[in-house]
Amino acid sequence: MDAYLLKKDFPVLDDKTLVYLDTAASSLKPKQVIKKLDEYYEKYSVNVHRGVYSLSYVATQLYEESRRKVSEFINADFDEIIFTRGASSALNLVATSYGLNNLTSEDEIIVSELEHHSQVLPWQNVSNITKAKLIYVPLNKEGRITVENFKKVLNKKTKVVALNYVSNVMGYVSPIKEIIRLSHEVGAVVSVDAAQAAPHMRIDVKDLDCDFLAFSGHKMLGPTGIGVMFGKKELLKDMPPIEFGGDMNDNVNLYDASWKDSPYKFETGTPPIAGAIGLGAAIDYLNNLGFENISTHEKKLKDYAVEKLLKIEDIIVYNKTSETGIITFNIAGVHPHDAVTFFDGDNICMRAGHHCAQLIIKWLEVVATLRVSFYLYNTIEDCDKFIESVKNARDFFKSVGF
C-alpha cells in the first residue's frame, strides 16, 4: 500500500499543502466512490423496488448488490443488513426497537463513559422511559474498558450491553469479543458501536457473535447520509419497525397493516439509494487495499507522531498506548480552539472540542482536547508537518502570553 499513490485518488488532496487529520470525524472520498455516485445519477437515477421497468430493475440490483457487499464486509447474512441515515440512526434503531420493547425497571443496561453520544444517549432515553438502570463500566486508569472491570458490573440483571469497538477519542480497541461472550452467559444482548472500527479493521460479526452492530458510510470513504445497522436474524424477526410507510409493509388496511420481513421492515420510504451504492464502492476500495495494510499504516504514523509529540515540552498526550490512528492531546495552558486556528493557518485540519463524547472529556478532567486521526491517505510527511506545526503553535502561544 503506497499512501503517496493513494493520495491521488482523493480530489480534496489536490491541494498539496493540505494535511487532513480529521478522518475520525469524516473521511475524504476517493474518485472511485464519487464516480459511482455520478454513475447512478447520470445513468439510472430512478427509484428502487417499485418499478417493473428496466432502469428501475438496474437501480434495484445495484442497491441490493451493495447490501450484499456490506453483508460480506462484516460476514453477516444479506437480510441482516439494514440501511440507515448513519451510525447514529442505526444505534437509535437498536435502542428504540429492541430496548424500548424488551426492558423493564428490573433490568440493567451497561454503557461506558468512553461512548460517543450516539451510543450512550439512546440508552439514557431507554433508561428514562423503561426505568431500566444505566450502569457505567468503570474505566481503568488509562481510560480503557477492561474485561476485569466489565465483570464487576455484569450480572443476571444485565439485559443490554452497549459499548464501542473503537473509541473515537482515545482510539482504544475494546475487548469486545470477550465482553460479548461474558454477556451472553448472563443472557444479555450486545450492541456494538463500530463507527470507528469499520473504516480501520476487519469486522466479523459471526466471530464476534455480537447481536447488533452499527457504522457509518462517510467515515470509511463512503458518502454522507448512509449507515448500517446489523442485527441477528432471530432478533430482528421479533423487533417492531419504528418508521412506518411506503415499501416496508405487506398488506395495508384501514385500521391495520402487516410488515415485510427484515431488512425491508426497517427501511420505509425511498432509501438513500445513491448513498448505499456509494458505500458499496467504498467497500470495494477498502477490500482492494486490505485492512491489514491499512491498520499497519495508520499505527505506524500514529506511533511516529506520538513519539515526536512526547518530546515537545508542554504537550499532553491522553492516549499514548492506543492501538489505532487517533491521538488526543493538548498544549498545556492553551484552549484547543485557540490552538486549532493556528493549525488551520498551516492548512492542517484537525479537531478541537469534546468530539461528541463529553463523558470521556469530563473523565479526563479537561474542557476539551485536540484530536488528530490518521488514515490510509496520510504519510510520514503529513506527520512531520503536523509535528512542526505543533512546535510552532506552542512557541507562538507562549510568545503572546498564554
Place this chain on the structure above:
Amino acid sequence: MDAYLLKKDFPVLDDKTLVYLDTAASSLKPKQVIKKLDEYYEKYSVNVHRGVYSLSYVATQLYEESRRKVSEFINADFDEIIFTRGASSALNLVATSYGLNNLTSEDEIIVSELEHHSQVLPWQNVSNITKAKLIYVPLNKEGRITVENFKKVLNKKTKVVALNYVSNVMGYVSPIKEIIRLSHEVGAVVSVDAAQAAPHMRIDVKDLDCDFLAFSGHKMLGPTGIGVMFGKKELLKDMPPIEFGGDMNDNVNLYDASWKDSPYKFETGTPPIAGAIGLGAAIDYLNNLGFENISTHEKKLKDYAVEKLLKIEDIIVYNKTSETGIITFNIAGVHPHDAVTFFDGDNICMRAGHHCAQLIIKWLEVVATLRVSFYLYNTIEDCDKFIESVKNARDFFKSVGF
C-alpha cells in the same frame, strides 16, 4: 420554458429513445445538481458543525445555506426546517414526536384513503398506541377529499389532521388551505404530506398556515437520502427529539442531558450533508424556471395525453379531472404488470402497482393500476410515443388472447 432544451440538462435522457414517465416515483437529476454533489465530495468533503478549521467551516456554511434556501422555498423560518432521510422519515417524525406525546384515547386523527402509506401508517401506529381514533374523510365519487366531506368528520375531538397536498395516485390537489383553517377552528394541528406538491407548485407555509409539512429531495431533482420536515416554531419547541446522539445535545451528564434548540434537536449525528447541499441546488434550478411555467407545462402534457387516451378503446382513466401531471389508468382485462413490460419494451418508464397507496387502489376496486407522471423534461413527443405505445399494447394483448 423549453422542455427540449431542458432535456439536455438530464444525463439519463442522453438516451434519446427513453421516455421517462415515472417522476412521481423519483425525478431525474440535472447536471447542475450532480455537479454540486461532486463539488462537495471533491473540494470540502468534511464534517459540519464540528470542525473549527476552514474546510469544515465552508462545508457547514453550505449545509446551512441549503437550509436557508429550503426555508425560503416554502416561506418558512430558518429554524423551522429539519433535514431528514426523506418524506417518509419526516412524516414519521411528526407522528412519533408530536402524535405519541399529545394524543389520548379521547382524541381523533383525521386521515384519508387517498394517502400514501408514509402518511397514513405512522398515524395508524399512533392510533394503536394512544388509542386515539383514526377517522377517514369519506372521498367523493371522483376519489377526492372535499371540504364538504371534511366537515362531516371534523369535530371538537379532532386533534390531528394528516392529509396530502397532492395525491400520488390521483394527482388531485387537496383543498388544504380551507381544511387547515377549519381544523384550527377546533384546535387541531394539520400535518401536510407535500411530497407530490413540492416538485410542482409554489408552497407557502405561512399562507397555508399549516403546522407541519414534509417532502423529499429525490422527487424534485434533488439527491436521494434527503427530505424536509417543516414544523411551526412554537410546536417544535415543545416536541421531544426522537433520535439521540451527537450534535443534537447541549450538555451531557451520566444520567441526563439537555438538547439544543430546533432544528438541531431533531438532527442527530452526521447529517446527509451532500444530500442537503444537492437539494439546495435543485431548488435553485426550480426557482430559475419558476413554478408557474412548470405546472402549466405539466398540465398541458397531461391534458393532451388524457384526451388521446380517452379515445382509445379499452382504456380506463381513473383521474380525468386531476389538476397535475399524473394519469392513473388501466388497459381493460390486462394486468398492469403485464402491460408495463410492453411499455418497457418501447423504452417507456412507467409505474405499475399500488404506488404505496393500497387504500385508494382498494377504493378504486382494482388490483393495481398503471401510472404515468409528467415533469418539466417531458415533451409532446413523449406523449405521442406514450399514446402510440398504449395503442400497440392494447392491440398486442388482445391479439394474444387477453
Place this chain on the structure above:
Amino acid sequence: MRDLEVLYRQVIMEHYKNPRNKGLLNDSTYKTIHIKNPTCGDDITIQSKIEDGIVKDVRHDGTGCSICCSSASVMSETLIGKTKTDAKNITETYLNMLTNKEFDESVELEEAVVYRGVNKFPARIKCASIAWKAFEGTLEESE
C-alpha cells in the same frame, strides 16, 4: 416486441385463461405456503400433498399478472404425480433456468420450459418464480 409475443403466445395465455388445479382446499394433509412479490404485489398461495414420496396434488390461488398466475397452473400440472425427489429436482432446475444460472438441461421441465423466455425480462423473473418458491416451501414443511 418479438420476445414478448413468443412468451405470451405460448402456454402462458392458455393457462392464464384456464388455470388448472386452481382453488385451495381446507384439508390438513396439504401443506400451505403464501408468498407475495414485494415489488409488484403479486400474491400467491400454494398447497401440496405428498404421500408415500409422491406429489399427490398441487393447488394454487391468488392474484397477479399472467406470468405469475399461469406459472402456478403450469407448475401444478408438471409436478402432480412426480416423486418428491423428481419434483424437487425439477423445481431447482426451473429456478436455475430462470435466473440464468447453470442448469441440468437433461431434466424434463415439460411445459414449464416456455418460461425460459422470461429471462429476457429480468424485472419479471420474480413473477415466474414465486409459485415455484412457494412449492419448495411446502416441501420443506412436509419434511
Place this chain on the structure above:
Amino acid sequence: MRDLEVLYRQVIMEHYKNPRNKGLLNDSTYKTIHIKNPTCGDDITIQSKIEDGIVKDVRHDGTGCSICCSSASVMSETLIGKTKTDAKNITETYLNMLTNKEFDESVELEEAVVYRGVNKFPARIKCASIAWKAFEGTLEESE
C-alpha cells in the same frame, strides 16, 4: 501567522489573563442570559443591570477560548456607564463589523474594535460574538 499574532498580541491576551467584571451576582436586579457555542462548546453567561436608561453593570462568567472569554471582559468595560441606547447601538455595530456586514464606522467601539481582526478567521466569529449576543438578550429581557 501574522493575522493571528496581531489579533492575540493586542487587547485579547490582556483581558484573557486578567478578565474585568468577572463572576456572576445573585441579584435579582440583574438580567441573566446563558449562551453556548454549539460548534465548540464555549459556554458563557452574561448579566446586566440597567437603571434609569443607563447600563450600570455588566458581569460575565463561563469557559471558552481566549477570544470568547476576552471579548466578554472587553464588552463589560466598553458598555458599563453607557446609556442603554448607546449600548444597543455599539453592540449592533460590533456584531455587524464581525460578520463583514456594513457598519457605522462613526460608532466608537473603544477597545472592542480589535476584534475586527477576527473576520480573517470565519470559524471563530461565533467565539467573538456570543458574549455580545447574550448581552443583547439581557437588554431584551429588561424591556
